[in-house]
Amino acid sequence: MTQPTMPIDPDILIEPQRVVQPASWAGHVPFGAWLVAKHRPRILVELGTHTGFSYGAFCQTVQTKGLDTRCYAVDTWAGDEHAGYYDDSIFDEFSTYHDSRYTSFSRLLRMTFDEALDYFDEGSVDLLHIDGLHTYEAVKHDFESWLPKLSSRAIVLFHDTNVRERGFGVWRLWDELSEHYPNLRFDHSNGLGVLLVGSEIGEEVMAMQRHYQASPELVRGMFSQLGQRIENESALRQAEATSLKRHELLExxxxxxxxxxxxxxxxxxxxxAYEHERDDLKRQLGHIVNSRSWRVTQPLRRLAARWRRG
Structure with missing residues (x-):
């Protein structure tokens, strides 16, 4: 049986402009960029942005390809038990980066995922990336509460489908949902589940899904190798930052x-100086004590002392 041809093109060779820590999404940047370029979502929503590695790649692709896409990043930028808790410096740094590049088509919504629901019409979201709190209950709630907002073209991305520790439960929900929707799954970089929820997915994405069905290891291997390049770049920058920090600490x-x-x-x-002054005072006192006037007046000093004691 002839395998379907993968729609490979330069869109998978993205050079991300934003490479930050944590880098757990680094390996999925090539696929994420390819998906945005081919799917051309009208509305893209990311639930859980943190430092903006994935969202930066999405926005970069929208800008580079000149897509008519509205992007929204939803996050409290306060952290959680899996991402850790942090201060406003994370949001301040990312918003400065974002606002200098993407405000013509992108907005940062600093609020909870549930609060953001009111900002979107039902059936309007073409691409949803869920990357918030990773417990089974939390990610299931996120998917079910946003399901009415998904369009007939909707694709949902689930990060961390390959993490089964520290209370992560995305894998469990993925196992349930992947039984009911066409999908792709990548195991590198903590895992990424790609759920084709809508009934009107474009032909280029469906062609990739068919190729995945025919040869999943080939598709996974290709994107894993492409992602490794981004992971290596991230590791190099982290090492350079660590080296610089160490140098600053040494200085x-x-x-x-x-x-x-x-x-x-x-x-x-x-x-x-004190010892020199003390020695000088000792010498002066010695001269006084050994002087003839000191010896002559000694009886008077004794008499005065007895008088004071009195």
């Missing part, structure tokens, strides 16, 4: 050592 330590040495030198100078 700070050396500056503290210089300050300490200067303080010790000043202490030694003060002690030396």
């Amino acid at each position: 700070h330590r050396e500056a503290l050592i210089v300050e300490r040495d200067a303080a010790l030198a000043e202490r030694d100078r003060i002690i030396e």
Whole structure:
């Protein structure tokens, strides 16, 4: 049987402009960029953005391809038990990056996923990326509450389908949903589930899904290798950042050592001056005690002392 031809083109060779930590989504950037370019969603919603690795790749593709896509990132930017909790610096840094590039078609909605539901019409979302709290109950709630918002062209992405520790339950929901919808699943970079929910998915995406059905390991292997390049870039940048931080810490330590040495030198100078002054006073006192006038007046000093005691 002849295998279907994969629709391969330069869209999978994205060079992401935003490479940040955590890098658990790095390996899915080539597929994410390809999917956005081929699916051409009218509305794209990401639930759980954090530092913006995946969302940055989505927006970069929309901008580069000149797509008529409205993008929305929904997050409290406060963290959770899986992403960890953090301060406003994460949102401030990402919003500065985002606002300087993508505000013509993208919005950051700082709110809960449930609160964001009111901002979207039913049947309007063509691409939904779910990457929030990863417990089974949380991700099931996210999918079911957003299901009415999905269009007839809808595709849903689930990140972390290959993590089965620390209370992650995306894999469990994926096992349930993948029985009912056409799909693709990638196991690298913590896993990514691609659920073709809509009944009117475009031919290019369906061709990829057919090729996946015929040869899943080939499709997985291709995108895993492409993603490895992005993961390597991320690891290199992280190593460079760590090296720079270490260098800065060493410079700070050396500056503290210089300050300490200067303080010790000043202490030694003060002690030396004090000891010199003490020795000088001892010499002067010796001269006084051994002088003839001191000996002559000694009886008077004793008399004065007895008088004071009185």
